[in-house]
Amino acid sequence: MKLMRGANNSTAIIEFFIRGLPDLPEMHMYFFMVFLLIYFLTMTANMTIIGLVWMDHHLHTPMYFFLGNYSFLEMMYVSTTVPKLLDIYRSGNYAISFSACIAQLYTFTVLGVTESFFLVVMSYDRYLAICSPLHYATIMSQRSCTFLVLGSWAAAVLISASPLVMIARLPFCGPNEIDHFLCESAPLLQLACSDTTFSKTILSVFASISILGSFLFIMVSYSYIIITIMRIPSRRGKKKAFSTCSSHLTVVMIFYVTSSVSYVRPAESNPLQNKIVAAFYAIVIPLLNPFIYSLRNKDMQEALRSVFRRASQCATHTDIMRVIVQEEKKNW
Template sequence: MLNCTTVTVFLLLGFPSLHHQERLIAITFLASYLVILAGNLLIVFLILSERDLYRPMYFFLGNLSALEIFIATSVIPKAVGSLLLGSRVISYPACLTQCYFYFLLGCTEFVLLAVMSYDRYVAICYPLQYPVLMNSQLCLQLLLGSWTAGFLVTITPTILGARLPFCNANHIDHFFCDSVLLMKLACADTWVVDLVTCTVSSIVLFGSLAMTVVSYLYIINTILRLPSASSRHKAFSTCSSHLAIVILGYGSCIFMYVQPSSHYVSYNKAVALLNTVITPLMSPFIFSLRNQQMKDALKAGLKRSLITSRRQLSF
């Protein structure tokens, strides 16, 4: 430790094996980020502006879209700067901040996905009581509970990680400050931090996944007992978009984080891309194209915009 040089900055290596294609990767990241912003902001705007979408399902969907924007913003802008401008340096406080918010937003999203599955369970299994059970007060409490749960499970690993010393090694083989790779650079025993991180990740992932699975078992059982095929198709269609996001999100994060850090290998960058770029990019299309009410709201919004534009031009 006497010969240790305290690290104040880290270097994000990005994609060393694709060094000559990094400019193209950066442009792809930037284009994806713009689409993520446009698509998810459009969903939020439609939900806020269309009275037909003033329902618990769309309330949670709007907040999920906002979370997708926050997750992408916590990673992509810095990645674009590192790859396109060559500014690979990130300060120690900035690196810890990125780790914390990425972890916080991810945990909050998983809890929110579980809440959305509960909402679908109530809507399909108890349709007559749904307006009473899923009132605005409960929806707000569930949303605040999702953020509170995300904060509580991420604050302890972050505090423990911030107390670790870092010296000499400062190269992170990733396109953002990933907590697992950051802990590998610490010049101290990190088994406590690794254990806490793995434990809270498992609790959030498998706890919310268990709630989602149980909800959908009841949903499927209820749908299969519906008398007509059209009713079953309509019920399944309201859940398909949510299920697609659940599979993408849970699959990637279980693969990345619920494992010992010694098994965290470089090909997890591809899985991280799925979680930070592809899922936020696809989410607006999945929810808008698979949901008739969203499509109707989009058509109505475009129609009003055209009418307003024509009136302005006529004057």
């Protein structure tokens, strides 16, 4: 255990050890391969969505602008946790410095709050598109979309700062083993050498505001959306309207159920349950989201087919040119 002696002759931890998922040394190589595959697929899938939104002019709309930014957020989300897990299973290095731990905690929290706000923005976009289509283009201008994205990031940074500064200022004098696979607020508070009742209350209040408040806004938006859809006379129109919201609503339910279980429940819960829930929303969800959006979205499917067609045509053209060059060489 690495300690640093302070001016008042007390000691402070300068390094933590992340216990991680169940520690089975004989399974480390298998865990490493599984998490490496998950990381590769997550990055590839989200980069594919970003690339499609950027390349296909049919996807240059507010909805897909938000989806591209959401995919970028998911890439950052998984990059905050998985690389350290890979290092643990590759080299057995469980150690993480105090500053790196706090940085991971802050980054992970900011990304989680930003994701919550992004889902609110995306629900607002669907509300305007379905409930107020005549004003949609005017309200959701490029400037407005950029402002909503930047505002989500800025609000998340500000909201996350105060409670995490409070955690960073707590005294940690041992033990220094974090019963988790990343630096999260709950296991860190358990290691503090002072009363953390006030800190837990503040964290619960902030989590309730950012998570439950956002979820309430989304549910109100979708209440209006459903009422509007039910008034559409044609069955085909109702189906088309529902299809534009189904992917987003699926992601909303998965995200808010898992994050509520993790942050808005009593802190004295099962550590194994905490790890499973955290692994789901920190590692599994960023992998599932691209497939939820792409598999259920006809515009994304058509954009992907268009890219494959252009790539195939380019490959065919290259083969033809290669044959022509070879023939000219023979004749020469």
